Amino acid sequence: MAGKRVGSTMTAGELLGRLRRHYIEPSRRLPGGIFVPEVGMNGGYGAGRRCDAIYVGFTTTSGRQLVGHEIKVSRSDWVAELGRKTGKADAWADQCHQWWLVVSDPDIVRAGELPEGWGLMSPGRSVTRMAIHQPATVKTDHHPDWDAVRSVFARYDTLRAEAVDAEQKAAREVEQRKAREEADARVARRIAELPDATELERQLDLVREALGAPIDFTSVDRPPRHGAIGLQALREVAAMVAAHGSLARVAHRITEGYANPLTSAQKAVDDLAGALSAVEAAGSRSESHCSAEDVRASA
Incomplete structure (x- = not known):
C-alpha cells in the first residue's frame, strides 16, 4: 500500500469504533442489526472463549447472519495468534455465518497466512466503511448453536444495562452540577449584596x-x-x-x-425656701405699713 496507511497507528478501541460504523450508521434510526463487542461464550462448547465483536443482522439487507470478528493491531499479535494450537476464535468461527480478521494495517497479514474461509478488512479512506481485502466465505446453510446466540444477547443485555446506568449517572451528575452552580450563584449574589x-x-x-x-x-x-x-x-x-x-x-x-429622687427633693426644698422668702417679705411690708399709720394717728 503506497503512502501512509490509514489505520497504521490505530488502537484496538479505535479500530473497534471504525468497525461499528461499518455496520451501524449513526444517522439511521433502525440500523437493521446490533453490534456487540467482546462476547464471551458462556456455556456449551467453547465456554470461556471470547469474540472481539459480533454483528447480528435482522433484515434481508443486513444478511440475517451472525458475523464474527477478530481484531489485531500489530504483526506480533497476529503471529502469536497463528502460533496457538487452538486460537480463541476457533469456537466462534465455527458458530458464525462469516468470520473476519480486522486489522489496523493489511500488511500485518502476509500472503498465505489467512485461514481458509476467513475474510480480511481494514480501515479505508471512508470513515463509515471498511476496506475489504479478502471476502469472507458465507455459510449459507448454517445454524448457530443456541449457546452462541444466547451468549450474544446476554452480552448485549449487559451492555444495554450499563448504558442505562451510565446515562442515569450522567443525568445525576448534571443535576448535581446544576445544583452546585445555583448554590454558587446564590452565594455570589449574597456576597455582591454585602457592603464593601x-x-x-x-x-x-x-x-x-x-x-x-x-x-x-x-x-x-x-x-x-x-x-x-x-x-x-x-x-x-x-x-x-x-x-x-x-x-x-x-x-x-x-x-x-424615672427622675432622680435627690434632684426632686432638692427642687422641693428650693421651692419651699422661695415660698418662705415671699412670706417674710410680705410680713415686713405689712409691719412697715402699720407703723406709718400709727404715726399719722398720734399726730
Missing part, C-alpha cells in the same frame, strides 16, 4: 465615634475591658430604642419618667 469591607470599616468607625469609646467585641460572658463598651450594654441600648422608638424618647424616659 472599606464601607463596613467606615461605618464601624462612626459607631465608635458616636459612642465615644471603643467596643469590646469579646465581652460576651464577661465585663468589658476598662474604657470600652461591652456588647451587653449595646444590646440594652438597642432594646430600649426598640421599645421606645428613639434615643430621644429613651433619654426622656430616663430623665423625666
